[in-house]
Amino acid sequence: MAYFIQVLIDAVALGSLYALVALAIGLVFGVMKLINFAQADYLTVGAYSLVIPTAAATPSMMFGGLPWALMIFCVVLSITVLALITERVAFRPLRNTDPTTLLISSFAVSYFLQSLIIMFHGGRPKSVSIGAALTRPIDILGLRVGGVQFLTMTVALLLLIALVLFLKRTSIGIQLRAAAEDFSMARLLGVAANRVIAIAFAISGILGGVISLLFVIQTGTLDIRMGIMPTVYAFFATVIGGIGSLPGAVLGGYIVGILSVFLQAYLPEEMRPFRDAGVFTIVILILLVRPQGLIVTSAAKERV
Amino acid sequence: MRIFERLFPVLALVIPLAGVVWTIDQFGSASVERVATEALIRLVFAIGLYIFAGNSGIVSFGHMTFCAIAAYATAWQTCCAMLKPITMSGLPAFIRDNTFPLLPAALTSIALAGVVAFTSGLILMRLSSLSASISTLALMFILNVIYSNWTTVTMGSSTIVGLPVYVTIWIALGCAVLVIVIAYLYQVSRWGLMLRAAREDEVAAQASGTSLYWSRLIAFTLSGFVAGLAGVLFAHFMGTVSIANFFLNHTFLIVAMLVIGGMQSLAGAVVGVTFISVVIELFRRAEVGFSVGSTQISIPAGSQELILAGIMLLILIFRKAGIMGGKELRWPWSVRDDGTVVGVGQVRLAHSADSHR
């Protein structure tokens, strides 16, 4: 029972994380039909910004050495700026091209950023330790729960709630949702294209920054590939949720996260390394049944 | 003469390639020959990807899967008779305890890649083009996870060594020519034309529902076979197989080559691979360093990748259709049906139909 609850906490934590990344990807897709590979690198760059660029395996701290509030601020701010720069330099000139070209261009941006990290930090994994105090287990209602899991779950849930409230309750959030559904119509009503696109990218950057910190606290390592898995999972979250649907992205994020944690927990020991393959296979099987995703957005059938 | 004209798009690619290979074979150093051979193998892979992505307009990030499947399959059959029972103890006994001749091993490996492409295509080709693009990634991740962890069969993330090395520059050229011809025959076939028509016109694509599914599936399968051939060539060129070589970096390289050359024509694939191979080699040498007078000059490691990504972005922004602009090379003095002579510069587009409006 206790094990189950721990698994459940993990599932909610990971599900919320994927839901967040998927929401960021879904928002950017909504406003400019771009599926952004570079989201992976927002995460990775965020994590690497903790340390000073060297080739050393245990580098000294940059942002990671600051008091925690300042550290979070600096990491999140720099990744937000990075996201906005990629939009301005690489994606804006391509704004009206087809989704496939945009997808390829984000692949190129992603590779560019990854190469930059390798150039400055070297390609080998590094170890860093931030938030060591948080890794201690804590007792809740008589249950021992891993501190990191609890932190991840809390932060991810809070962020998700905050983001949903932002999208539902604020004027800018409503404009963003309107633009994500029907960009031309939103422009006809005065929603400024540059502004909503910038906001969507800023959200991507903020989430990228925070999530990168959570990952580093969890694993204690930096790796040039660290952003790829969560991002690819988030891609699938948006695909199985139904490309273009924001609630679908959240739903897909939870499905993927929960599947992943439950497979990890209940697969026989020797099968666990294959967990990711299992998740992807299930995802593909879901698509076999519902090629359009779970929430279909095509105009005609929209009676949610 | 008409035959020559019809085959011109192929000959215009094949003859220069053969010329370059002959020159390198005669006058080039061993290292140049290695680089050229590798480039030719990449060309085989790029054309494999082109057969699907170029004709259907759906870009695939997962074709390394088929490459890896064939490379491992041929490694299982041909490598290291002494070590195999220990390092890959999980293989079925008849494979583990025998060494197979090279050609049948190559053919079965290619066939396996094709079958996997067909099977996965059965599902993926039902999806919308964007979902399909992303799902090809899933394919590659699934394979990567399985092969990295299936230690008793694939040696996990370690490298399988000791494959027979038989791929010379001439064999690579032969295979490249073969797949260029296959790709050309495919794209002028009924299935290829149908797929290209659907690529140009979303409405027509929707209207042709099931037949579109089948023409995509055929393209996907065929390109799986060709990617498999590239995998076999890689394996027997390097003499080693390692799952790390069949992942995002290599995928990026090939996609970049296709995009830069022009994804929508065979000539684009060839030009892209050639151009980028040369650029990469120059930068690789510059990273190692060269001396000007008495000073040693070198550029920082990793500039090669940055430059490649940069070129790719610039191409996408300023010349979306790539260097070749989606055109094939055409017989410069050909006479059109309406009697006008097509000049060297004006090459007919694939969708000249709408000029009749």
Place this chain on the structure above:
Amino acid sequence: MLEVKQMVAGYGRLTALKGVDITVKKGEVVFVVGPNGAGKSTLLKTISGLMTPTGGEIRFQGERIDGRGPETLCRRGLALIPEGRHIFKTLTVQENLQVGAMIRKDSAEVRSDMEMVLDTFPILRERFKGVAGNLSGGEQQQLAIARSILQRPALLMIDEPSLGLAPLVIDQVYDSLRKLNETGLTLLIVEQSTGRIMELASRIYVLRNGKVVLEGDREELTDTSALDAAYFGFSSDAA
């Protein structure tokens, strides 16, 4: 109020509008009719800034507006309800209306305008918190009109308001359009059929193959045979 002169626009190599002249004066209800593919939607898209014309000029309240984006033009008082209405189906009715009013800063007046449109279209009040995708076609058209009115436009352009609606519902929609016009709103309406436009029209343009083939005031066109002839391309000058 609106002057379109010799406007040319199209999609790539296809020229959909080949030199179109249209004038709308303050307080008028101007109709543009024409068969499917005539270029009517292209006309409205170009005026509203969604497309950039390749020739000619557009003046709105005396100023050149061609080449400006829709974000700018809607702030100058130009509103368009595109073909198919394009309400935000995943947003609630309330949110749709809020997006409509977002360019305005006078929040007190927005609130009273909101009351006004909810009085005009009571069904929207009933469904205020519901998701707009659940509304019927006629209700969606009402929502689209209400949303545009909250912009407080000087000129409202509507692309085929009767498309896909039952005759009774069309009457309702036109009834509300007439009332809006009586409050001083200028209207430019595109329709495919000439059927029910005569009672409301101040002026009518017939568009065929990207050209205006007939224009006239309501009085001039009481004899509908000329209209029909132009519409179907029978008359000699349209051939």
